[in-house]
Amino acid sequence: IKEKVREFVLRKFGERPCEVVVGGAPLNKEIENFFISVGFPIAMGYGTTETAPLITFAHQDNYVAGSCGVAVKHMEVKVLSDDPENVAGELVCRGINVMKGYYKNQEATDAVIDKDGWFHTGDLATMGADGHIFVRGRSKNMLLGPNGQNIYPEEIEDKLNSMAMVNESIVIQRDDKLVALVHPDMEEVNNLGFTDEDLENIMEQNRQGTEHADT
Missing domain, CATH: 3.40.50.12780 (ANL, N-terminal domain)
Incomplete structure (x- = not known):
């Protein structure tokens, strides 16, 4: 194969x-x-x-x-x-x-x-x-985690960008939390005929998937 x-x-x-x-x-x-x-x-x-x-x-x-x-x-x-x-x-x-x-x-x-x-x-x-x-x-993008660990946003963004309906993403730090801002692939969404509710459900599935992702 x-x-x-x-x-x-x-x-x-x-x-x-x-x-x-x-x-x-x-x-x-x-x-x-x-x-x-x-x-x-x-x-x-x-x-x-x-x-x-x-x-x-x-x-x-x-x-x-x-x-x-x-x-x-x-x-x-x-x-x-x-x-x-x-x-x-x-x-x-x-x-x-x-x-x-x-x-x-x-x-x-x-x-x-x-x-x-x-x-x-x-x-x-x-x-x-x-x-x-x-x-x-x-080096200017590296984030310092709450336990002092070095976090490289590019590695997390690489995982996010491979998820369903994600066009691009950026990871930032707010207080002690990492936050991902995701831009959906609207062209693919429209081509597949997905509704706003469908897109929200897909993004929620993506979010849940990141909770256990090895980043």
């Missing part, structure tokens, strides 16, 4: 794609797991405009689920953490493809490139023993 599904998906991508590169935003975990399960040839890249543009990359033969790859050639990468395999820290990089600076804006340049030439991405990540990078979220 998986082979037939794989052939069907490949046909949608031109039948014989050598590799489909994902970048620009994290790949939804459910979609990623599906691609892996059917042997779809995906590759993953991560970078910024300031790094022209790649920092890490993984071809399909060394692809690891949840990772955006390993440092590309001529690029040094490290995670500013005492325990980078388990505790996320800011991802920094240094190499010949890192920009010299922002045009006529030394203050902005100094804010992201330190005296040793490390470019500070502003992303929080962990790094496996084999060098694979796992981006957790933006």
